[in-house]
Amino acid sequence: MTSTVQFEHFDALCKEAGITPTHQRLVIWQTLTEMHDHPSPEDVYRRVKSELPTVSLATVYKNIHLFVDTGLFREVSMFHGTLRIETNSEPHHHLVCRKCKAILDLDADDLSGFPLPQHLPEGFVAEQLSIDVLGLCATCRQGKP
Amino acid sequence: MTSTVQFEHFDALCKEAGITPTHQRLVIWQTLTEMHDHPSPEDVYRRVKSELPTVSLATVYKNIHLFVDTGLFREVSMFHGTLRIETNSEPHHHLVCRKCKAILDLDADDLSGFPLPQHLPEGFVAEQLSIDVLGLCATCRQGKP
């Protein structure tokens, strides 16, 4: 259930983000904060629908994007919309623009000496580190006065 | 053009990976090694088709997956097939299984004290680091005798 304090918190977040706090948005935000994993839009839709049976999948998509764009939530492992293949065999990492999703190679030395972590849970075998530096590329930085 | 030495190299790679070296695979592999960015399957298809007009998009997909599965190439920013939303607001990183794509949270302290890189090209403004530790989860490690 939605408490008054939660609603006020969401209201403040929306004001800060410059978006209007609607009922649907509150429920979607609420649902996301109650999950503690990495749901897909479809996952979120299912949950929201159980609370708000008339909600549309499109609304869930629209608002997830809105939340991500305004910084209320993030996405896991930068989603490019399609599989992208690495053709640079040199060890390196990436610079990824959070707006246009441009991918630039980043020399490994600029992020060197990073050891594989030691205390891995549940029998996971680490093989490789994938480091993305997220931010804004020069072009996307322009178009925001 | 494909030189003999390249063909032999590819042949050796296939033997090592346990896959049969076909003509289509050679051309796809060749095309990938000649690109130096992060193409989508569609991008690769377009190029391959110009060399091998009868090739099918399905074949390109099948072989890209084969190459990735056998380690000849990697994918950029682990592709989960759909957008995934981060609902854990604590700063942390991820353990990602390269086979089943399971995502596990990894405490930030296990990968702590990593500074944002300094020498960024082309006016890129870094905001945040996204670190994925890639490997095999316990379950996927079993199913491989």
Add this chain to the structure above:
DNA sequence: TTCAACGACGATAATAATTATCGTTCGAGA
């Protein structure tokens, strides 16, 4: 209070990306 304006919503069509199916072809080995 009334009522235009506008943003957000829901339904649904359209598009994009990926995968599955299936009949045919190719090539290594008997």
Add this chain to the structure above:
DNA sequence: TCTCGAACGATAATTATTATCGTCGTTGAA
């Protein structure tokens, strides 16, 4: 040369995402 299974190409099917558009609800001037 012949056989058999793997790989291929054509294409249908599925999945994921986005666009369109008519409607609804709220706001804020008159």
